[in-house]
Amino acid sequence: MKRIIILLVTVCLLLPKAKAGSANYNFLEQEQLPVSDTTVEDEKKEDALIEEVVKTKTIPGKDKAEYFSQVTRYGFKNLFSKYSYNPSLSYSSQVNPSATGFIQDYMKSHGNYLTKMKGWGQPYFNLIEGILMQYGLPRELKYIAVIESNLSTGATSYKGAGGPWQFMPYTARDYGLVVNGYYDERRDYFKSTHAASRYLLSLYKQLHDWLLVMAAYNGGPGRVYSAIKKSGSRNFWQLQYYLPEESRTYVKRFIATHYIMEGGGGITTMTNQNPGMQIDAGGGANPFDTKPQLTPEELKTTATQTISGKYNSLIIAKNLTMDIIQFNHFNPDFDNMMANNGNYDLRLPQDKMQVFLVNKYTILNECVQVLLADDNISSNQTFYPEVKTTKPAKKKKAK
Incomplete structure (x- = not known):
């Protein structure tokens, strides 16, 4: 009987130490978590x-953009299991x-x-990525423009949303765009x-x-917010069925679009060498190797x-x-060959070539700004239709 009592006392004395050891283990585990997790931001x-x-x-400065990106x-x-997509790992292991x-x-x-869009949409993706980086936003967000409009500036919904980002007129004005009877900056890729x-930052x-x-x-x-309240969760997968069907499908369309663009070796984030592309003896890229379909008149x-x-x-x-x-x-x-080879035999109608040569360095400067995501993109090159004015009719003199 004494032995049983002694054994019970020993267990009771050791139990707090075991709990303390468990707590210490958990603390060590927590120490290994990223210091900048959202719980401590x-x-x-x-x-x-x-x-x-x-x-x-305005566009945030570099320090703010870097902070936002973190x-x-x-x-x-x-x-994604590691907060962002890593193209070097299998997609299924991350999503x-x-x-x-x-x-x-x-x-x-x-x-x-969407696979075809990887090619023809490349210049659009480059442009959007450059601007998103200026605001410290994830590059993946460029696929919202794919879901909204298939990257089309002319897209218009039956509700009146327009442009590649499908802004309603009042939302567009709230975030700095001009929308009136003469101008519609929702159609301007740069400004929209x-x-x-800014709108995505506001929602975030x-x-x-x-x-x-x-x-x-x-x-x-x-x-x-209503779905969060009803579900008691801020996790999309737990609250999704409290959202309208259109909204939860919209989110999954984004995920699927990202997978199709990136998971199968997409080229929208990093440019890969085209194995079928030939380089001329002088090291320059030859556009004729891609067989442009030009008529004899062209x-x-x-x-x-x-x-x-x-x-x-x-x-x-x-x-x-x-x-x-x-x-x-x-x-x-054009964009792939310039990225891979650094030069290109640019072909343009003669009148357009004259304009290009006159503005060559201005255009290059604007391209570099987008690439570096350093400064605001110049808006003085945006072309709008002329405003038509009508002269007031002359009054007839009374006889």
């Missing part, structure tokens, strides 16, 4: 900086398992179209992407989760100029008032 500072950017409608990356904590079923179904119906960046300030931000982008923050009126530098096809086309499809018709695979 000063959200008041973060929110104040975002509010300043949104109110002033705090906003954790917004994908409910999608939330709850998304895999929808991805497979979406690929069957939209995979071919800046406005979209409220929700601190990119999947919830996308649901709010589609259906409004009010519906997301060839007669086409001028060629070898260029080098960090040129972007979308910015060249904008400054020459050329449609990007027309530019790509004359200069197929």
